[in-house]
Amino acid sequence: MSNPIIALDNINVTFHQKKRTIEAVKNVSVHVExxxxxxxxxxxxxxxxxxxxVINLLQEPTSGSVIVNDETFFQADSEGAKKTRITNNxxxxxxxxxxxxxxxxxxxxxxxxxxxxxxxxxxxxxxxxxxxxxxxxxxxxxxxxxxxxxxxxxxxxxxxxxxxxxxxxxxxxxxxxxxxxxxxxxxxxxxxxxxxxxxxxxxxxxxxxxxxxxxxxxxxxxxxxxxxxxxxxxxxxxxxxxxxxxxxxxxxxxxxxxTNIDKAIATISAQPLVTNLKPNELFVRLSYVGDTTDEPLITGLFRDFQVTANILYGNIEILQDTPVGSLLIILAGTAEQVKSAIATLADHHVVIEVIKGGK
Amino acid sequence: MSKWFADTFPNVVYQGWTGDTGWLTAIGQTFYMTFGSALFGGILGLIFGMGLIITSSNGISPNRTVFWILDKVVSTFRAVPFIILLAAIAPLTKLIVGTQIGSTAALVPLSLGVFPFYARQIQVALAEVDSGIVEAAQAIGSSFWDIVFGVYLREGRSEIIRVSTVTLISLIGLTAMAGAIGAGGLGTMALSYGYQRYANDTTWLATLLVLVFVLIVQVVGDILAKKFSHK
CATH class of the missing domain: 3.40.50.300 (P-loop containing nucleotide triphosphate hydrolases)
Incomplete structure (x- = not known):
C-alpha cells in the first residue's frame, strides 16, 4: 500500500490566552489514504x-508532524523544539x-x-x-x-x-x-x-x-x-x-x-403491544450489516423454529453500497424455540439486543 | 441687481474675485490645502491603518513590536490639538517645504494632523473585512500582497470610500484653522476679513461656501460608496 496522502502524527495544538492554556488538539494522529x-x-x-x-498549516501545531504527499510540511518534537517547516513560498x-x-x-x-x-x-x-x-x-x-x-x-x-x-x-x-x-x-x-x-x-x-x-x-x-x-x-x-x-x-x-433508532425504541416501548408483552414474547432489536440481509432470515425463523416475528420498526441504511439495518421486533414462541432462533441469528452475524422480555 | 447686491453685501464685493484676498483665491487655497494634504495624509494614513491591521495579533503577519510602534505614533499625533501642532512643527515644516507660512506650508501640519485620524478610520474599515475571506485567500495560496490588495483593499473599498469622505470633511474643518499660519482660504476669509473687521456678510458667504463644499464631498462620497458595494 502506498503512503497516506495526509499523515498527521502526534499533533498537539495549544493556545495560550492571558492566563489560560487551551489544549485544542491533544496528541492526535490521522492518516488519510x-x-x-x-x-x-x-x-x-x-x-x-x-x-x-493543521493540514495546510493555516494552524501551525505546537508539536507533531504534518506530512502531505510525502512532503514534510512541519515537524516538531513534544517539547516543540527541533522544528522543520516548509518555506512560506x-x-x-x-x-x-x-x-x-x-x-x-x-x-x-x-x-x-x-x-x-x-x-x-x-x-x-x-x-x-x-x-x-x-x-x-x-x-x-x-x-x-x-x-x-x-x-x-x-x-x-x-x-x-x-x-x-x-x-x-x-x-x-x-x-x-x-x-x-x-x-x-x-x-x-x-x-x-x-x-x-x-x-x-x-x-x-x-x-x-x-x-x-x-x-x-x-x-x-x-x-x-x-x-x-x-x-x-x-x-x-x-x-x-x-x-x-x-x-x-x-x-x-x-x-x-x-438513524433515530433510540427514539423509535422509546416510542414503540410505550405501545400496548410492548407494555402488555405476553410471557412467551420477547421485544428485541436486531442489527446487521451487509450480506446477512440477502437471506430471508425472518421467514426462516418461522420455518425452522416456529418462532413468529412481528416487525414493529425497521431502518435500513445503504452505506458504501452496503445495507446496514436495525429492526425492532417481537419474537413469539416457546422459550426453547426462541433460544434456538436467537442462536441462529447470531450465527448470521446479527447482533441481538433484548429490550424487554414478557412476564 | 448688482447695485442691490453691492449695497447689501458691501464687504463681500470689497474682497473682489481675484487678488490676494479675493474669493476665487480663497476657494482655490481651500481646495489646494484640502486635496493636497488629503493626498499626503491619505497615503500615510492608509499605510498606518493597513499596517495596524496586518500586524495585529489576528492579522496576516502579526508583529507585536511593529503594531505597538504604529499604534503609539497614531495615538500621539491624534492627542495633539491641531492648532498647537501647526505651531509646534513649524521648524519641520520649514525643513520640508522651505517656508513656514502660506498654503503650501500648511500642507505639512494638515497632512500630519489628518493622518492619525485617517489611520484609525482605515483600521476600523478594514477590520470589517471578514476574517474568513482572508483565511480562504490564504488557503488558496494567495501571497501577502495578493491579500493586501486583492482582499483587504478590494473587499474594504466601499467602506474605505465612506471613511475617506468623513476624513475629507474633517480636513476641510482643519484648513480653516490653518489661517493661523497665514495659509489663506475660506477660514481666513471668514475670520480675518469677516469676523475681525465686523464684516458679517463676508463671514456668512465664506461659511456658505464651506457648507457647499462639504455637501458636495458628502454626496459624491455616498454615491461612490454605494456604487462599489455589492454586499
Missing part, C-alpha cells in the same frame, strides 16, 4: 476545525493543491462569481485565455454557468457553496478540506452539495477530509469516520464498522442523530 472521504465528527469546540487547519504553492471550503462560504463579496474563481488562479502560470476557459469549465462543473456575472449577494447559500467549491478546485487539487461546508445549508441543499462532493471523489479521485457535526452528512459520503471529543479522537474506523458497532457513548449519540 488517497481517494478517502474521511469524516471527522464532533460537537463544536471538539477541536476538529483546528485539526484540519513552498507552502503557498502546496496550498494551491489543497482546496478548502467553509461553513460560511467566505467568497469575495466585491467580486463576481467568475472573478471569485479566477482569484484562485491569479498566481497560476496558465495564459489568460486558458484561465478564462478553466473558470468557465469549473462553473459548468458546479452548474453555475448562468450565474457567472452575478455577485455572491445575489446567490442562494447552496449556489455560494458551489462557487466556493469551484474556487477550491481551480488549481486541480488532490485534497479537498471541507470545514462544516453543509452546516449552514438546508437539508435539500446539503444533499446537493454532498452529491457534488461524492461525484468529485468518484470521478476525479479527489481525497476529501470532511468535518461536521452532522452524522447525516458523513453517512452520505464518507468511507472512514473519526469521532472527536475534547481535542482527542475517541473512536475511528470504517463507516460501516462505526455504524454497526459503535463503542463510545458519543459515537452512539451521533449515530442516533442519523
Amino acid at each position: 488517497r481517494g478517502d472521504v474521511y469524516g471527522i465528527v464532533g460537537y463544536s469546540g471538539a477541536g476538529k476545525s483546528t485539526l484540519v487547519r 513552498d507552502l503557498r504553492n502546496r496550498r494551491r493543491k489543497i482546496g478548502m471550503i467553509f461553513q460560511h462560504f467566505n467568497l469575495l463579496n466585491e467580486r463576481t462569481v467568475t472573478e471569485n474563481v479566477a482569484f484562485a488562479l491569479q498566481n497560476s502560470e496558465l495564459p489568460a485565455k486558458e484561465k478564462a476557459e478553466k473558470v468557465r469549465d469549473l462553473l459548468a462543473l458546479v452548474d453555475l454557468s448562468d450565474r457567472a456575472e452575478q455577485y455572491p449577494s445575489q446567490l442562494s447559500g447552496g449556489q455560494k457553496q458551489r462557487v466556493a467549491i469551484a474556487r477550491a478546485l481551480a488549481n486541480d487539487p488532490e485534497i479537498l478540506i471541507s470545514d462544516e461546508a453543509t452546516s449552514a445549508l438546508d437539508p435539500k441543499t446539503t444533499n446537493q452539495i454532498l452529491a457534488l462532493l461524492k461525484k468529485l471523489n468518484k470521478e476525479f479521485g479527489l481525497t476529501i477530509v470532511l468535518i461536521t457535526h452532522e452524522m447525516q452528512a458523513v453517512k452520505e459520503i464518507a468511507n472512514k469516520v473519526a469521532v472527536m471529543q475534547d481535542g482527542e479522537i475517541i473512536e475511528r474506523g470504517s463507516l460501516l464498522d462505526i455504524f454497526a458497532q459503535p463503542n463510545e457513548q458519543l459515537t452512539k449519540e451521533f449515530i442516533e442523530t442519523a
